[in-house]
Amino acid sequence: MGRNLGYGGASPRVPGSVVIDLGRKMNKVLNIDGENASCMVEPGVSYFKLYEEIQKTGLKLWIDTPDLGGGSVLGNAIDRGVGYTPYGDHFANHCGMEIVLPDGSLLRTGMGALPGKDGADNPTWESFQHAYGPAVDGIFSQSNFGIVTKMGFWLMPETGHQSYMITFPRDNDFEQIVEIIRPLAQRGILGNIPQLRHAIQELAVTGKPRTTWYNGPGHFPRDVIREGVKQLPVGDVSWIFYGTQYGDTASISSQLSLIKSAFAAIPGSKFLLPSDLPPDHYIHSRVQVCSGVPVLRELDWLNWKPNAAHLFFSPIVPTRGSSARVIHDIITRLHAKYDFDVFPTLCVAGREMHYIANIVYDRSSEDEKRRARELMREMIDEAAREGFGEYRTHLLFADQVAGTYSWGGGALRRFNETLKDALDPNGILAPGRSGIWPKGYRGKGWELVGEKAKGCVTARM
Ligand SMILES: Cc1cc2nc3c(=O)[nH]c(=O)nc-3n(C[C@H](O)[C@H](O)[C@H](O)COP(=O)(O)OP(=O)(O)OC[C@H]3O[C@@H](n4cnc5c(N)ncnc54)[C@H](O)[C@@H]3O)c2cc1C
Incomplete structure (x- = not known):
């Protein structure tokens, strides 16, 4: 659907390419299976559409949506996007694909490779992910090896849910928060992938421009964040943990008592339920997202600046307090160097976390765009030196x-190139996508690692 906002939208990497708009007409929900709790969709099915189609059936099934529900269920999963119910790893919860290969032939993966009775689709195509032999689905994610035209997904049976937030008073509580999350997540006590956000995000998700609080030069000062959040229902806090628990009332309550007592080790932490907060507070949007209801509220933080656009920097970091500190310091220091406000959102799992830094820039300003690009490039290199790579x-x-x-x-790149040359010898599909160049392009100046590359005189964004 081309709504990969912050990760490149619908743009092709090579000028003159033909963009295939699969979102407009290939937009059917092909199957909703109430017994199997699964569905099969075409690329143009948005989270809103899938949600509405399931509602029409009356089946008690949830979808899993990212923070923005306007994108494609299939496109997001192919880019290995994330959501916030227990089914939040979208690629991990897919089951079965149909793909058009660069030579025009069709491939079905998983059990779909085995024809069903009398020419029907295989009855376990949406049930078991693998066929016999190598598992090939992964090579069609974040790649340019084929066009996925059908994809199956597991749906979560509706259940009880309780969202909550825990606030922490000091910036330096950060490492301890991460240390507490790790065992809770590894032991399966946390219900979903929770988000940890800095207090500045509380200001941004109000949808008000930054000038509401600050008109001065340079990036948003820490004491102005403090003064701003003091006026909000959360009060003077530094970090905010958004979580959701699932199941019946008794299990939710026993999970919550474990979670509360674990975080109580941090002096001054406060536990809040949605009912403790006013109806316009952002937590009510998280309640929806974390129970499979698509929304668009998250876009509000783009009111921060006039003409705002954004880039995401999203490294994978071990769930350890010391590593969290290293990446946070890199991001904070470099944002200050390039004069951008830092918006950290951490999606924290038991063994790794996605640190999502949102760079909000004014797209009418060439200077801001240049600084945003330079900031990204420097963060990518510094993070990599620590062993942290973008997902x-x-x-x-x-x-x-x-x-x-x-x-x-560069063994992985060579392997990807070998696959690319075998599957797409003429290099017709999305050359350069995910840094995979076909042999006809390699070493001819197409790679873009600075401001200039062939066919891309000024990097566009
Ligand atoms: C405020 C905000 C919050 C966001 N929150 C989240 C979040 O919580 N989680 C998250 O994951 N993302 C998030 N995003 C990023 C983005 O908006 C979503 O991931 C969105 O779902 C992606 O849009 P799309 O599905 O239309 O992508 P598309 O642009 O359609 O697809 C993504 C890429 O996949 C490839 N692709 C798409 N379809 C096919 C196909 N059929 N065959 C082969 N390749 C294909 C293309 O290369 C394409 O560039 C957020 C963005 C913003 C602005």
């Missing part, structure tokens, strides 16, 4: 990010 990136930075995955003299 996903804007196409402007694809070559640089792919280059950081350099173990074994």
Whole structure:
């Protein structure tokens, strides 16, 4: 659907390419299976559409949506996007694909490769992810090896849910918060992938411009954040943890008592339920997202600046307080160097966390765009030196990010190139996507690791 906002939208990497708009007409929900709790969709099915189609059936099934519900269920999963119910790893919860390969032939993966009775689709296509032999689905995610035209997904049976937030008073509580999350997540006590946000996000998600609080030069000062949040219902806090628990009332209450007592180790932490907060507070939007209802509220923080656009910097970091501190310091220091406000959102799992830094810039300002690009490039390199790599990136930075995955003299890149040349010898599909260039392009100046590359005189964003 081309709504990969912050990660490159619908743009092709090579000028003159033909963009295939699968969102407009291939927009059917092909199957909703109430017994199997699964569905099969075409690329143009948005989270809103899938949600509405399921509502029409009356089946008690949830979808899993990212923070913005306007994108494609299939496109998001192919880019290995995330959501916030227990089914939040979208690619992990897909089951079965149909793909058009660069030579025009069709491939079905998983059990779909085995024909069903009398020419029907295989009855377990949406039930079991693998066929016999190598598991190939993964090579069609974040790649340019084929066009996915159908994809199956598991749906979560409706259940009880309780969202909550826990606030922490000091910036330096950060490491301890991460240390407390790790065992709770590994032991399966946390219900979903929770988000940890800095207090500045509380100001931004009100949808008010930054000038409401600050008109001065430079990036948003820490004491102005403090004064701003003091006026909000959360009060003078530094970090905010948004979580949701699932199940029946008794299990939710026993999970919550474990969670509360674990975080009580941090002096001054406060536990709040949605009912403790006014109806316009952002937590009510999280309640919806975390129970599979698509919304658009998250876009409000783009009112921060006039003509705002944004880039996401999203490294994968171990769930350890010390590592969290290293990446947070890199991001904070470099945002200050390039004069941008820092918006940290951490999606914290038991063993790793996605640190999502949102760079909000004024797209009418060439100077801001240049600084945003330079900031991204420097963060990618510094993070990589610590062993932290991006899970996903804007196409402007694809070559640089792919280059950081350099173990074994670039063994992974060479392997991807071998696959590309075998499947797409003429290099017709999305050359350069995810830093994978077909042989006809390699070494001819197409790779974009700075401001200039062939066919891309000024990097566009
Ligand atoms: C405020 C805000 C919050 C966001 N929150 C989240 C979040 O919580 N989680 C998250 O994951 N994202 C988030 N995003 C990023 C983005 O908006 C979503 O991921 C969105 O769902 C992606 O849009 P799309 O599905 O239309 O992507 P598309 O642009 O359609 O697809 C993404 C990429 O996948 C490839 N692709 C798409 N379809 C196919 C196909 N059929 N075959 C082969 N390749 C294909 C293309 O290369 C394309 O560039 C957020 C963005 C913003 C602005």
